[in-house]
Amino acid sequence: MNAVEIKNLSKNFGEKQAVCGLDMTVPMGAIYGFIGENGSGKSTTEKMICGLIPTSGGTIKLYGKDYKDIDVRASIGVLIESPGCFPGLTVWDNMMLQATNLSIPNAEEEVIKTLKLVRMEGAAGNKYKNCSLGMKQRVGIAMALLGNPTLLVLDEPLNGLDADGMRIMREIFLDIIKDGKRTIIVSSHLLGELQKVATHYGIIRHGKMICEMTADELDENCRTYIGLKSDELNRTKTLLGCKYSRVEEDEAGYIRVYDLTTPEEIVTYLYENGICVTELMTDKIGLEEYYIDLMKGGK
């Protein structure tokens, strides 16, 4: 069963079409990385899934039921734009309000457990307005996690988190999907972080889904390259450029050769031309580069 199944979804804001004919399938138990440029329609799609803005067309099904079904919606946790806390209330009071809203029977226990999960148990008495950006983000995630939701929709949850916070968040994500019944849709511009946890990806552009794939498929699609450094970088680049079709220099100063070849062949070729290779490696491009390539229209 799919947790989310969207067909031909569209949303117009006056003349502007924010989402047009979007299809999306999120399998149950997945961590679905929802990627796209700013203004590509990610947040709008997420808001429609959560029933926060009316759709202009298309269908959204959550666990096979209409997305407006109250029983299904009761098991959604959401963090979109802001955590939705009252600034004048303490973190504890905000959490208790949400627990009341969800009719959680043992609310206090559940709130303590959730705050511990996001390492916020020590700040429960703080007023929400006095929390730092990272703390607010953690509170938002804690609010979304309350009541053990089967579907979590998180819009940029990693924003404002420090390195430790991101690690904690990764652990939480993996913990949530452990039983295979919970699903997370997470949009983020921190693609490196996303790649560490996502099991599925959806890439959206101009309101249309341009590609959906599993993490394994991404791995297959990501090109292998040979990266090297030499004593004469510019000459090496020119020489390799004469023989191979795609040679690029990356930010770390490595010359990358994307063609199907072997490191031995490249080293031999450069040695014959009087160039000594000082460093050599074989690697794959990451999600970030794959995404940039895709956006440029490359393969």
Place this chain on the structure above:
Amino acid sequence: MENMVVFENNSFGKRLKSMVKVDFRRMCKSKLFYILVVSALIMPILMTVMMTMMDGSVTVNQQTGEETVMQGPENTWQNIGTLPDGEEMGGMDVFAMCNINMMFMIVAVFTCLFISDDFRSGYAKNLFTVRAKKSDYVISKIFAGFVCGACLLIAYFIGSMLGGAMAGLSFSLGELNPINLVMCILAKICLMPVFVSIFVLISVAAKQKAWLSICGSLGGGMILFMMVSMITPLNSTFINVILCLVGGILFALGLGAASNKVLKKSSLV
């Protein structure tokens, strides 16, 4: 079938109960609610005592030379309404405008800020994403506004009696009996949903723009404000209470449905 997810049934009663609990929890934590109730309690005391102290003092218009005699209250119940056989007060009659009926307008401030806070903080999206139906939200808000309004009316009523006692005013009801007084207050309480449902409709349309909802609500409330003293006079009977109750329910249903429609058709974030 191991991939099946079983969802808990969320009945209307269960949803509404949790929604109302959330609103009451918030109301109890809200400083604004207590400030308004305390103001409603203090306002009639201050007004009654001060006006009694100023009774008989003369102010002269510097340009026209016209003299105005300040007239203080003679009866405690002037804060609630005019006694049927009561004489029109001459000079500056503050109580003609500033009486218990002001609470119908003050509750607008509470309702508008209460609702705009939901949208401004983003809490509304938490509510609507997880199971809360728009209709649950509207019902709960009208109910919260109604309870706040009732508290304000009762606080003002108590304040009026305290003010009367402190100023040494008469508690005589003339040809009326205490039942009329109780019916008058009950009628006013029953009339509260009429106003609150107007304020809720304007607030859900204005969403996070509190200033817009407050201005709109005060303007909208003004249209009906003049009718309050006519519908709920001091000599109210059971009929007045029933009329106000029916009016309150009809307004709450009609305007509640309109608020629901507004929420359904508009973005909630």
